Amino acid sequence: MAWFNRKEKGIVTPTENKKETPDGLWYKCPECKNVMPSREHRQNAYTCSSCDHHERIGSREYFEILFDQNQFTELDPHLEADDPLQFVDSAAYTQRIRASQKKTGLTDAVRSAYGTMNELPITIACMDFGFIGGSMGSVVGEKIARAIAHALHQRSPFLMISRSGGARMQEAGFSLMQMAKTSAKLALLAEARLPYISLLTDPTTGGVSASYAMLGDVNVAEPKALIGFAGPRVIRETIGKDLPRGFQTAEYLLEHGFLDFIVHRKEMKEKFSRLLKMWLD
Amino acid sequence: MLLDFEKPIAELEEKLATMKEYALQHNSNGNIEQAIRELESSILQLKRSTYQQLTRWQKVQLSRHSERPYTLDYIQAICEDFIELHGDRNVADDKAMVGGFGKVAGQTIMFVGQQKGRNTKQRQLRNFGMANPEGYRKALRLMKLAEKFNKPIVTLIDTPGAFPGILAEERGQAEAIARNIQQMFMLRVPVICIIIGEGASGGALGIAIGDRVLMLENTWYSVISPESCSSILWRSWEYKEQAAEALRLTSQDMLHHHLIDGVITEPLGGAHTDPGLVFQTVKDTLLNHLEDLLALSPEARISQRIDKFCRMGVYKETSLV
Ligand SMILES: [Zn+2]
Numbered sequence: 001m002a003w004f005n006r007k008e009k010g011i012v013t014p015t016e017n018k019k020e021t022p023d024g025l026w027y028k029c030p031e032c033k034n035v036m037p038s039r040e041h042r043q044n045a046y047t048c049s050s051c052d053h054h055e056r057i058g059s060r061e062y063f064e065i066l067f068d069q070n071q072f073t074e075l076d077p078h079l080e081a082d083d084p085l086q087f088v089d090s091a092a093y094t095q096r097i098r099a100s101q102k103k104t105g106l107t108d109a110v111r112s113a114y115g116t117m118n119e120l121p122i123t124i125a126c127m128d129f130g131f132i133g134g135s136m137g138s139v140v141g142e143k144i145a146r147a148i149a150h151a152l153h154q155r156s157p158f159l160m161i162s163r164s165g166g167a168r169m170q171e172a173g174f175s176l177m178q179m180a181k182t183s184a185k186l187a188l189l190a191e192a193r194l195p196y197i198s199l200l201t202d203p204t205t206g207g208v209s210a211s212y213a214m215l216g217d218v219n220v221a222e223p224k225a226l227i228g229f230a231g232p233r234v235i236r237e238t239i240g241k242d243l244p245r246g247f248q249t250a251e252y253l254l255e256h257g258f259l260d261f262i263v264h265r266k267e268m269k270e271k272f273s274r275l276l277k278m279w280l281d
Numbered sequence: 282m283l284l285d286f287e288k289p290i291a292e293l294e295e296k297l298a299t300m301k302e303y304a305l306q307h308n309s310n311g312n313i314e315q316a317i318r319e320l321e322s323s324i325l326q327l328k329r330s331t332y333q334q335l336t337r338w339q340k341v342q343l344s345r346h347s348e349r350p351y352t353l354d355y356i357q358a359i360c361e362d363f364i365e366l367h368g369d370r371n372v373a374d375d376k377a378m379v380g381g382f383g384k385v386a387g388q389t390i391m392f393v394g395q396q397k398g399r400n401t402k403q404r405q406l407r408n409f410g411m412a413n414p415e416g417y418r419k420a421l422r423l424m425k426l427a428e429k430f431n432k433p434i435v436t437l438i439d440t441p442g443a444f445p446g447i448l449a450e451e452r453g454q455a456e457a458i459a460r461n462i463q464q465m466f467m468l469r470v471p472v473i474c475i476i477i478g479e480g481a482s483g484g485a486l487g488i489a490i491g492d493r494v495l496m497l498e499n500t501w502y503s504v505i506s507p508e509s510c511s512s513i514l515w516r517s518w519e520y521k522e523q524a525a526e527a528l529r530l531t532s533q534d535m536l537h538h539h540l541i542d543g544v545i546t547e548p549l550g551g552a553h554t555d556p557g558l559v560f561q562t563v564k565d566t567l568l569n570h571l572e573d574l575l576a577l578s579p580e581a582r583i584s585q586r587i588d589k590f591c592r593m594g595v596y597k598e599t600s601l602v
Binding site for chain 1: 459600
């Protein structure tokens with residue numbers, strides 16, 4: 001095989017994990033309709049082997065992809081949302097939380113952990129879009145703030161994986177202030193000269209993009225991820241015009257100078273490690 | 282332009298004015314003076330009962346009142362001298378974000394704030410107080426300039442949100458706001474932020490990280506406007522009153538939840554009914570806070586500023602069983 005065609009090293013998946021995907025399960029790509037065995041899709045870091053479509057995955061999958069041998073220690077797993085405003089719209093906020101917890105098996109929209117990535121100690125926080133649209137309430141803000149504090153304490157790099165529609169309206173003012181809280185902690189991380197990589201995935205909008213997601217020493221995105229401050233619908237309604245093709249995609253942001261690079265999910269572990277090793281050697 | 286709940290009061294005030302004029306033209310007698318006094322007291326009573334019972338939505342309406350003082354009105358009234366500065370040194374001068382050095386009681390202060398317009402032309406020029414990324418970058422440039430010359434910063438917040446447009450996205454609205462929030466935590470000079478009208482979401486927060494965050498009495502500050510909240514959560518624009526209630530977005534609510542540091546009282550009827558009094562109150566308030574803040578070291582201010590925002594949030598911490 002020619003040197004320029006050499007395949008990237010695949011993800012190491014421990015054999016016991018492979019069994020979780022029984023043979024006979026298939027993944028159909030929503031973009032190109034390509035059908036592939038689920039196991040292969042998983043080994044492909046949940047991307048389509050035909051068109052590279054990146055499936056929206058969550059913390060479980062990212063931790064598996066990034067931490068060596070899927071070994072990590074979760075931070076603050078017992079933080080749960082409260083309902084400081086007794087917020088009720090068409091349903092009560094507490095009901096929405098319980099329903100989302102039941103549906104996803106998660107406590108809230110972010111999980112944080114530390115471990116090693118290619119033998120480099122690292123702290124990672126990763127959002128779960130499945131939990132009320134990855135919206136940022138007090139739990140998300142507090143867990144991210146504590147994860148950054150952990151990175152500060154351990155003097156480890158921090159990696160944030162964002163996938164969120166923005167603020168959690170049911171926490172109103174409290175939600176807004178999580179933008180401030182997380183940015184304050186990142187200011188301290190920067191002052192301590194510890195590396196911060198921000199990975200923006202599909203979608204990253206609103207208060208999340210306007211705080212920690214855009215504050216990386218490097219900002220990196222997955223291909224074709226929707227990234228923006230205002231959602232496309234709001235912009236269309238405000239200006240009363242159609243939006244340009246490719247508007248607010250990762251590629252568009254790279255072109256306009258807001259990302260350092262776009263990375264294929266299969267290559268991110270290797271590329272992040274290389275970059276961190278350059279900084280830390 | 283009168284709000285619905287202002288109309289009954291305005292009618293009585295008009296009647297009072299007519300009576301006073303009559304009394305002036307015709308040698309006033311005891312009867313008419315008595316009637317005037319009675320009317321005055323019933324106006325006061327009506328005002329008190331009206332403004333004590335305002336709903337959250339009515340307070341939002343007051344915060345947007347077309348006669349309410351705007352940022353430059355405050356600056357001009359409070360400062361003995363003011364020099365406006367322009368531009369982000371990159372793409373443009375955003376007219377929705379104004380700033381410059383002013384002299385207040387002999388002290389030099391950097392003022393930064395969103396500016397709304399009062400008529401159609403001005404509103405367009407000021408983009409309805411919705412800043413673009415260059416506005417946030419201009420604000421940060423001016424704040425850094427203040428830091429360089431060791432001058433305190435006062436920000437005046439009055440925005441329905443950061444502008445959602447194609448160019449705004451292209452030039453990095455999210456990045457500009459995020460950068461401001463982060464950098465404001467590390468400013469070595471005192472920072473006082475006052476919400477004087479609308480404090481909508483990240484567009485407000487982008488200039489609202491301070492040692493003191495204060496709200497005028499009849500203003501709102503939250504993560505989303507009641508209208509947008511209604512359209513998203515209720516899937517209709519019709520539920521703005523309910524949304525305003527649910528969001529707990531008034532100055533009293535925000536103080537109650539420890540998300541701001543204080544409320545600045547407005548005259549009965551709102552800031553627009555007696556702007557001179559409001560300007561004086563704001564001036565006195567900010568000078569008082571400034572005196573306290575100047576007694577602290579820059580390091581103490583920064584760490585207190587960070588700690589304050591890091592305490593914000595309500596959650597449950599269940600222990601392992
Ligand atoms: Zn495909």
